Amino acid sequence: MTSVVPSPREIVAELEKRVIGQREAIHEMSIALSKKLAGLSVGNILMIGSSGTGKTTLMRAVEAYLEERPHLSLRSTVVRMHANILGEAAQRGRPGELILERLLERAREQLGVDAATEQLLEQARGGIVFVDEVDKIRAHVGDRPNTSGIRAQEALLTVIENESVPFNLPEWAGGGTVTVDSSGLLFVCGGAFEGLYDSVFDRVTIGRDRGALKPVTVVEEDGVHEKLIFALRDWLRNEDLFDYGMSPQFLSRFDAVVLLADLTLDELVRIFLEVPDSGYHQTRAYFESRDLHLALSPDAVRRIAVEAATESRLGARALKEVFRRVIRDYELDPQANGPNGSVLLDVKEVEAALNP
Ligand SMILES: Nc1ncnc2c1ncn2[C@@H]1O[C@H](COP(=O)(O)OP(=O)(O)O)[C@@H](O)[C@H]1O
Ligand SMILES: [Mg+2]
Structure with a gap:
């Protein structure tokens, strides 16, 4: 049975189709996933990286990887959520309950509505939980305490590495309270930690x-x-993260802290050209729908990446914004620009659009 579990290297190769650069994070994630799929215990991971460097993209890449392989996804149920909603949820009900509820819902999607609650709980217990924007639940912002952040960190603590979490089953699962061993869950948290x-x-x-x-x-x-x-x-050092507002107890639950690097110019170029949902590919599809072919010279692409790199706070998100400025007028009147069926942009056109 274990022979069907992909090796870390095999997972790396797949994740690299969706995530450019960020080797260290991809490696750490792939090792963890390979172990998890083999049913072994894995230490939790904290990812830190500036906005737009690929944290959410990496989480989604893992989700997509598993979704495309039902025999693997059954081995580990995945959910992804924003840290913010944990604070809100903790305010209302039992802390951490939301995470278990999401896992249970996802397990039902996988196993079908007829699956027994016991079976769903069993499935949920071995899951992977992605908590995005975890820096938003810092315990203080400046000198002011951030109550919902404190609550959310506490909520997470109740489900990370805990062998008996009280859990109110949702109505659809029959209601009532059960005790769940959540120590088999893998948590991967990510955040930009702006200012760190x-x-x-x-x-x-x-x-x-x-x-x-x-x-x-x-x-x-x-x-x-x-x-x-x-x-x-x-x-x-850990103290820097304490100062930022993450509690020592919370941080002690992570075995690995991975830093995502800021993207290089070459990586921005690759993201622009290779990522399937990039602005470039969306616009190409639009032109194709009007029987036009859009092409950018390598220098034109590089010029766009250089412009995007000046907005370092946005990371790769700046590519979309810069490309919008370049392409807007061409999209407005596509036919006008491509009498012979193609629209070609060189540096000159990019330059003109960026500096009208
Ligand atoms: N390393 C990367 N590889 C591929 N695409 C990326 C990468 N970093 C950013 N992007 C692109 O930039 C956008 C924002 O990336 P995202 O992963 O949401 O950033 P964040 O690190 O803030 O979570 C996405 O549309 C994504 O396609
Ligand atoms: Mg993100």
Whole structure:
């Protein structure tokens, strides 16, 4: 039976079809998934990466990977939710209950409405829970406490690595209270943790650990310079995440903290050209529907990526926004631009659209 479980390498190859770059995160995820599908226990994962670097894309890639392989998806029921709703849910009912409810609903979708509640609970217990935007449930924002965040972290704590979680069964599952062993769940949480980069940089340059980051001498074309070269992964410590507002108990539940890298120019180009739901592919489909073929020169694509990279807070999301500006007028009057059945854009056209 175990022979049908794909190896981490096989999973990596599939996830790489949807996620560009982010090797470390893909590797960590693939190892965890392979173990989970083999029925082994796996440590929880926390993913940290700037907005638009692929955190949600990676979670969705795992969902899609399993959805396309029913024999694998039955081995592990997956749900994905925003951390925010956990705070709201904790306010109303029993903490953590929402997570179990979602898993149970998903298990019913998989096993059918006739499946016995016992069977659904068994299925749900081995699930994978993606909690997105986990940085939104920080315990404080600045100096002000964030009550719903505190509650949501507590809610998560009740279901992470807990062998007996009281759970009110929903009406459709017969109602009543049962005790669920949730220690077999795999949690993968992700968040942008905006501001974390700056606060860690400050800590090692002007703050508590002032002077820890030493300038290095670099030789450049215009001479020799002293520079501070800072990478979050070299300096991030658990205390930085406590300061951010994640409780020590919460953090102690994660075996792996993975940092997603900011995307390089080449990666932005690849995302633009290769990701199936990119603005480029959507627009191409639109032109095709009008019997027109859209083509961009490599330089034109690169120019769009360069423009997108200037909006570093948006990550790859900026590609869509920049491309909208470039393509809007062409979409308005597609025929006018393509008398011979094709619309060709070079740097000149991109430049003109970006700087009208
Ligand atoms: N590493 C990546 N590989 C492929 N697409 C990406 C990547 N990063 C971002 N994108 C694209 O950018 C958009 C935002 O990415 P998303 O994963 O939602 O970012 P976040 O890290 O904020 O969750 C998506 O449309 C996605 O297609
Ligand atoms: Mg996201």
